[in-house]
Amino acid sequence: MTNGPALVSILRQGSYLIASIHTALDDSQMIRFQEDLIQRIGHHRSRGVIIDVAALDVLDSFGSRTLRNIAEMARLRGALTVIVGIQPDVAFAMVELGMGTGSVYTALDLEEGLAYLDGHLPTSTRVSHTVATRRP
């Protein structure tokens, strides 16, 4: 299943990677996504990763564990990860099933995630152009 079209778009935005999951992934697709993403962090020398799960209306335990793993792997590769766009129902279901995101930071949406990364990365790596953040 490592072949075939990628089901997650991973976009580079300056020194950040933005991965949007558009559809529910099965376990092997999730692993494929993990491999792709970790590889691209090194490739692009990214300092921040945003995983957008806004399109998901379910997130199973394997999925959330993989997201936690990705965050930890990304940290080892030198990038800070934010998970954004968890839907209300998904959020509560995750908590009820005891599968939070651990120490991974979560934000409401992409905009918030970018704002968080901007605030938590050293200034030299910040994206100071093109990104539409709403900073006062």
Place this chain on the structure above:
Amino acid sequence: MDESATGSGELSADFPTLDRHDEDELLPQLVAHLREHRTKLRQEWASRIQDSLLLHAMTPQEMAVETTSVYDNYVEVLETGSVEALQHYARDLSERIIPRGVETHEVVGIVLLLRDVLARSLFEKYQQDFALLNRVLDAYEPAANRIANTVAVSFVDERERVIRQQQDAIRELSTPVLPVRERLLILPIIGVLDAERARQLTEQLLTGIRTHRAKVVVIDITGAPDVDEAVANHLVQTVDASRLMGASVIITGLSPEIAQTLVTIGVDLSKMNTIGDLQGGLEEAERLLGYTVTRQESSGE
């Protein structure tokens, strides 16, 4: 007359139809007797009520009015055998006296007292003729029991209706999610938090976070009288779920009782950000969001 009456009285135990006939004959007599001695019996009843220390929530005038109408209703039911009017009256009465704090045992007590007072007057009247007394009581007791039953049931029904209404009212007290400033929500919780309401609250809060793009939420539980373990755990889950959506939650207004309960039953609240009162919570939230509120010198005059 006495002879035949005794005969049918003996038979009545075996043949309820004859009893019915007996009742038809004796109840009008009985009613006439009760009507005749209305004032005396009513007063006796009222003084027995006072002796028993019942209905102390009512003034003597109210007592006089109510006892008169209860007495008249009672006699009327004995006469007509229809409890519908009494039911209506009892419901009406209950509606008036429940808010005054009249208890179920008092209502049942006064009706049983009246039953007793009237029975005693019948003893007195028929004490010469024991057989007739028996038959009169045979006719009187089922009717009297039915009345006592009706009044008690009406009272309890009314009471339950009030309780149901109040429960609905509490349930319908919405849990509003209020935006106070940009990205700051407050969620005041008033009234009992049961599992159902807690679920509703979570749903509204999480949806509210998304709609208002909230970053900080202050949940104020000053108005919640009690929190049990299930609800406390639900609150913890709500806080975690809010965090997953990128909002941090501040809980305010934990009463001394709730604080002690939560620690005693061992709910893990170490991850919860709690602040004493709503004012402190709002200040902390404003700090988190980078607001500074300053008072203008000239304002307030």
